[in-house]
Amino acid sequence: MRHFLDLSSAGPDGLAAILADAIDRKAAREGQPKGAPDADAPLAGHVLAMVFEKNSTRTRVSFDMAMRQLGGSALVLDAATSQLGRGETVADTARVLSGYCDAIMVRTDDHAKLVEMAEYASVPVINGLTDLSHPCQIVADLQTILEAGMALPGLKVAWLGDGNNVLASIVEAGGLMHFDVVAACPQGYQPPDDVLARGGGRARCVADPREAAEGADVIVADTWISMGQEHAEQKLKAMLPYQVDGALMAAAKPGARFLHCLPAHRGEEVSADVIDGPQSLIWAEAENRLHAQKAILRWCFGQIATG
Secondary structure (H helix, E strand, C coil): CCCECCHHHCHHHHHHHHHHHHHHHHHHCCCCCCCCCCCCCCCCCCEEEEEECCCCCHHHHHHHHHHHHCCCEEEEEECCCCHHHHCCCHHHHHHHHHHHCCEEEEECCCHHHHHHHHHHCCCCEEEEECCCCCHHHHHHHHHHHHHCCCCCCCCEEEEECCCCHHHHHHHHHHHHHCCEEEEECCCCCCCCHHHHHCCCCCEEEECCHHHHHCCCCEEEECCCCCCCCCCHHHHHHHHHHHCECHHHHHHCCCCCEEEECCCCCECCCECHHHHCCCCECHHHHHHHHHHHHHHHHHHHCCCCCCC
């Protein structure tokens, strides 16, 4: 049994194996109906509990479809319709769900709850998103980069905007897979030093958006205002110079690609001509959430060898 709490849970060999499996399985089922199970149905009879304290479109649908394609099934719990919203402890919830289900995916705004769930669960626990990291998204991002014909070692990835949980996982990925991350963030929104340290010396933060974008192979942005965040007007004002537009993409390498985990706000963190233009890979990136999730699930159940 393996928990997937962050990319470091898998390590470089495990992450490479997960990416290879995601790419291979995606190719193997090309042309099949979305609801058709994979030929080997490797998780037949398995049930995934999906615990949501934050709303979701991509995480919910991709994990549900991942289990269907792997031959299993998934069920949803949220704070509004379960005892989670009435004060039942995380430890008790973990023990109960472990008796009903074969794995647990958690999407929460408190990373400590994810860690506690893993501590008390007797089945694999997967980080579907926390306030500190978003590893599943970055597996999909790396898959998208590889499918676009780029090798990860030596890559330059530029991040524009808030030093948030998604950036934290990108930095961690850079440290594991040997690529550089340059984040351009306004004053007051930089990532903490301990986040940059996860990059193993390959990550740094700058104030100038153009400095981050220059020579980049990939430029990544995220929504500036996350669900439940306060002081939105003040934050938007600080973020405006960090919009990814055509001029910023022109500073990157010729043929550089744009990624965004969605949902996107055109005219804020990215201009419409970039996100809807030929350098954007966002739709492949979104689809790859499904294929990445399948590989992560198989890794958690010990079905993917890591060397």
